[in-house]
Amino acid sequence: MRLAIVGAGWGGMAAAVQAAQAGHAVTVFEAGRTLGGRARAVAAQRADGSAVTLDNGQHILIGAYAECLRLMRSVGVDPSQALLRLPLALVFADGTGLALPDAPPPWDALAGMARARGWSAGERWALLARAARWRLGGFTCAAGTSVADLCTGLPERLLREFIDPLCVSALNTPAHEACGQVFLRVLRDGLFAGRGGSNLLLPRRDLGALLPEPAAHWLQAHGHAVHRGRRVQQLLRDGSGWQVDGERFHAVLLATGSHEAARLVAGADTPDSQALQAWAATAQALRFGAIATVYAEQPGARAALLARPMLALRPRPGRPAQFVFDRARLDGNSGLLAFVVSAFEGERGQLEREVLAQAAEDLGLAGLRVLQTVVEKRATFACTPALARPPRLIAPGLQACGDYVAGPYPATLEGAVLHGVAAVQDLMP
Numbered sequence: 001m002r003l004a005i006v007g008a009g010w011g012g013m014a015a016a017v018q019a020a021q022a023g024h025a026v027t028v029f030e031a032g033r034t035l036g037g038r039a040r041a042v043a044a045q046r047a048d049g050s051a052v053t054l055d056n057g058q059h060i061l062i063g064a065y066a067e068c069l070r071l072m073r074s075v076g077v078d079p080s081q082a083l084l085r086l087p088l089a090l091v092f093a094d095g096t097g098l099a100l101p102d103a104p105p106p107w108d109a110l111a112g113m114a115r116a117r118g119w120s121a122g123e124r125w126a127l128l129a130r131a132a133r134w135r136l137g138g139f140t141c142a143a144g145t146s147v148a149d150l151c152t153g154l155p156e157r158l159l160r161e162f163i164d165p166l167c168v169s170a171l172n173t174p175a176h177e178a179c180g181q182v183f184l185r186v187l188r189d190g191l192f193a194g195r196g197g198s199n200l201l202l203p204r205r206d207l208g209a210l211l212p213e214p215a216a217h218w219l220q221a222h223g224h225a226v227h228r229g230r231r232v233q234q235l236l237r238d239g240s241g242w243q244v245d246g247e248r249f250h251a252v253l254l255a256t257g258s259h260e261a262a263r264l265v266a267g268a269d270t271p272d273s274q275a276l277q278a279w280a281a282t283a284q285a286l287r288f289g290a291i292a293t294v295y296a297e298q299p300g301a302r303a304a305l306l307a308r309p310m311l312a313l314r315p316r317p318g319r320p321a322q323f324v325f326d327r328a329r330l331d332g333n334s335g336l337l338a339f340v341v342s343a344f345e346g347e348r349g350q351l352e353r354e355v356l357a358q359a360a361e362d363l364g365l366a367g368l369r370v371l372q373t374v375v376e377k378r379a380t381f382a383c384t385p386a387l388a389r390p391p392r393l394i395a396p397g398l399q400a401c402g403d404y405v406a407g408p409y410p411a412t413l414e415g416a417v418l419h420g421v422a423a424v425q426d427l428m429p
Contacts, residue, residue, distance in 0.1 A: 001250040001427065004029065004242070006232050006264070009037020010413050011401045012255030013215040014071050014420030016224070021074070022424060026224040028216070029244065031231035034208065035216055037257075038379060039413060041208035044372045046336075047299045053206045057293045057376050058325050058338040060169070060310075062088075063199035064189045065414040067421060072211055075218040082210055083201040084330060088112070088191075090165055090312045093363050097312055098162060100198055106135070108198065109191040116162075123155045127162065130154060131187075139188040144385045145180035147171075165312055165322055168342040171410045172289050172380040179385045185408045202309055204330050235398070237270035242397055251397040253423050255416075257378060258283040258390070258404045265394055272395055282390040286404055291379035292344040294321070294355045296368040301335025304328040305365060313339075319358040320344070320351065336371065348373055380411035392423055399423040 001024045005016050008030035016026045034040050042054045061068060061083065069079050087108070091097040096118025100108045113127050130151070141150060147167050151159060164175055170186045171178045191198045203210055216226045235252060236243040242252045254261040266280035298305060306326040313321050320341045327336040339355045352370045359365045381389075381404045389406040392399050401423040402416060409415040 001025070002248070003027070003424075003427070004244045004247070004249040004252045005255055006244070006252065007031075007037065007255035007257075007260075007402075008035040008212060008216070008226065008228075009255055009402075009416060010039055010068070010211055011403060011416030011420040012037070012253070013212050014067070014417040015253050015255060015401050015424050016219055016226075016420075017071060017075060017215050018421045018424040019427075020219055020222055020224050022428070024424075024427075026219060027247075027249070028219065028224070028226045029230050029232050030226070030228050031256075031260075033229050035212035035226075035228070036208045037212075037255075038376055039207045040212065041206040042372070042374060044295070046297060046371060047369065052333060052336070052371075054295055054338075054372060054374070055203070055207045055293070056374050057291050057379065058323075058340050059203065059207060059413065061201035061203070061413060062190055062197065063201060064193055064197035065201070065412075065417075067417045068211070068414050071215070071417060071421075075211070075214040077210065077214050079201070082203065082205050084204055084309060085196075086200045086202065086309065088198040088200055089308070089310075090162060091308060092161075092312050092314065093306075094118075096161075104195045105197065106192050108195075118161075119157060123158055126155055127158050134184060134187065135192060139184040139192075141180045141184060143181070146385055147175040147178040147180050147183045150180040150183065151175065160314070161312070168322055170412070171383040172291060172342045173383045173410075174343055177382065177384055179383050179387060181385070182383050182408065182410050186410065200310065202325070202330055206331075232264060235264050235268040235270075237268065237272075237395075240397065251399075251427055253420070254394075254398070254400045255402060255420060258286050258381070258402060259378070261400050261402065265398075268398075270395065276395060279390050279394050282388055283400075283404070286387075286389070287382040287384075288378040289342075289380055289382050290344040290375055290377045292341040292348075292351055292373060292375045294339040294341070294352055294373045295371040296337050296339065296356065296359065297371045298335040298337075298365065298368055301328075303334055305335060305337060306363070311363075313358065313362055315341075318354050319361065320346075321355050321358055324359070324363070337365075337368070344375065348375060383410045392419060393426070399426065
């Protein structure tokens with residue numbers, strides 16, 4: 001088959017590689033010059049004038065991201081070199097918090113909860129009991145249940161220092177609005193699946209070098225086309241296939257964001273316009289939340305600034321960051337920190353001032369200066385209870401494979417990759 005893939009984010013490149021390996025002829029269309037979608041490299045300059053490659057947001061992978069890891073290996077990326085693997089830890093600068101040992105599940109999660117520093121015996125027992133209840137219930141809950149509903153009755157410290165950080169990092173949605181069923185699925189697959197599934201995988205390279213760029217090189221080396229800076233204008237049904245801006249293909253996979261996919265689907269020239277309009281309306285109705293990453297540097301620093309590659313922070317009014325990453329411990333950029341603010345709402349200048357004040361108060365780091373702030377306004381869809389997400393199949397020969405299509409996971413890299421692979425498998429006779 002001649003297959004067109006519109007969008008070169010992680011889902012699109014997953015679909016492209018999967019299709020090429022299956023013997024299809026692949027053409028990728030990417031509107032931007034940089035590959036990766038919402039997980040891509042960003043060029044910047046440090047105070048001393050040296051160039052540095054950042055990301056459009058500090059991302060975390062976890063050990064349960066089996067498809068991401070498989071795909072990386074298939075295009076020549078060694079995850080053991082490209083990613084720093086650490087047991088899950090939600091540890092604060094004062095040393096309190098939860099840290100899981102390197103043990104098989106569920107003992108790693110249970111031991112971590114039982115030994116959490118700074119929690120009382122009653123708080124640890126409350127979390128263990130609630131986790132046992134979720135596990136015995138098959139990690140399912142009634143439709144319409146929020147994460148806050150799931151956690152009713154848990155001590156306030158557990159909500160602040162465990163539930164809220166996990167929820168906002170995984171779903172980018174506050175606990176009172178977030179879908180309880182999706183949260184339970186994340187817990188099941190991350191904390192209670194195979195050994196190492198809960199491990200944090202922190203990128204040692206920029207996000208473009210983790211997958212999108214190696215995938216593009218692999219595709220081109222195998223005779224497939226990757227077009228940068230080419231935004232698709234129109235889809236047209238052509239007999240049993242489709243035309244993409246006048247070029248004919250047997251099938252098209254839309255690996256763009258939901259709004260761009262809805263634009264193309266709504267404007268497609270096809271007799272089956274009613275079904276396509278309904279799909280586009282569902283995609284357009286999704287609400288999105290922003291994630292901000294404030295990159296700050298300590299001029300003249302020659303070593304790591306934090307005791308760990310990643311620390312949890314305690315967000316509060318006027319102090320919004322939930323996590324901070326020390327890039328010196330990841331990619332060797334000494335004196336460079338990345339502060340992450342999920343579910344961000346507000347103004348960039350105020351955010352930067354508040355993050356610098358939080359760094360001084362929580363980390364004892366005065367004198368930091370902002371290098372660059374990246375606000376991904378449509379970072380993830382709002383993962384709310386009973387959310388109507390559009391299906392992957394749009395029409396014969398036309399599918400969407402973004403992280404927003406119907407499925408059990410929130411908007412994650414693994415979700416995008418899984419949908420990309422599944423869309424190609426659906427094409428098989």
